[in-house]
Amino acid sequence: MSTPVPHNLEATRRRLSGKQAETVERLTKAAVVVLAREGYAATTIRLIAAQAGVGTATAYTYFSSKEHLIAEVYWRRLVAAAPPPLPDADIATRAITVLRQAATLVADEPELAAAMSQALLGNDADVDHLRLRIGGELRTRLLDAVGQENIENLEYLELLYYGAMLQAGMGHLSYADVVDRVERCAHRLLS
Incomplete structure (x- = not known):
């Protein structure tokens, strides 16, 4: 936590x-x-x-x-969790470090995790504002991990992450599975 x-x-x-x-x-x-x-x-x-x-x-x-x-x-949980220290490693490992932290912020609280997925899909203007802030924070962290020269891969990583989180929110994957699958997919994408 x-x-x-x-x-x-x-x-x-x-x-x-x-x-x-x-x-x-x-x-x-x-x-x-x-x-x-x-x-x-x-x-x-x-x-x-x-x-x-x-x-x-x-x-x-x-x-x-x-x-x-x-x-x-x-x-609040996202911004309270300082960006993880990025290992001196390949960009896949660095990106996975960021994505793992974001995916596990609520992994041990299944009701909150499911509620978060539903809430972020809402059309409330204040939710829109937070969605942009959350997405911006994750993009900044991922960009630090992969570097400006990999901007196309950054977009793919975002789609991978948000798709996996949506599947978890719908109950198709556990949040532990999200981390494992995102890691496998990110390695494949960035190798």
Whole structure:
């Protein structure tokens, strides 16, 4: 599991004071608890707010939907996990190091992982914003791993990763299988 996100991390909708950042932190932690207990379909902002000890209206001040809140959980975990140190190795090994870290951020929390896949497919404008931020962060990390001269391969790696994560989110693969298959495919692609 990644380290906690600093309280001053900018939220997707607005800048936060210290107290507001603590409220958002409580809501994101509560979302993980509620998802583990209730599953994605039964999870609501109301249940998450109650778990966090805040009013439902307060939760909606920060998050437009449960999808937005769940996407924020993943975004916070991604940025809290510093980019992995890249080995002095071939680009396949370097790319796999990045992809393995991203794929395993929620691998030990199946309800959160499934919810994250569903949430990121939502059409909420705030989810769109987070999808772009998440994709940009992963692209930056992959680009550092493969280098500018391999930009075409970068696009293939992104398609490989997102396709594998979608299959895991749909229940066709476990997140452990995602890591193994992405590794095999990346070696084949980049060899």
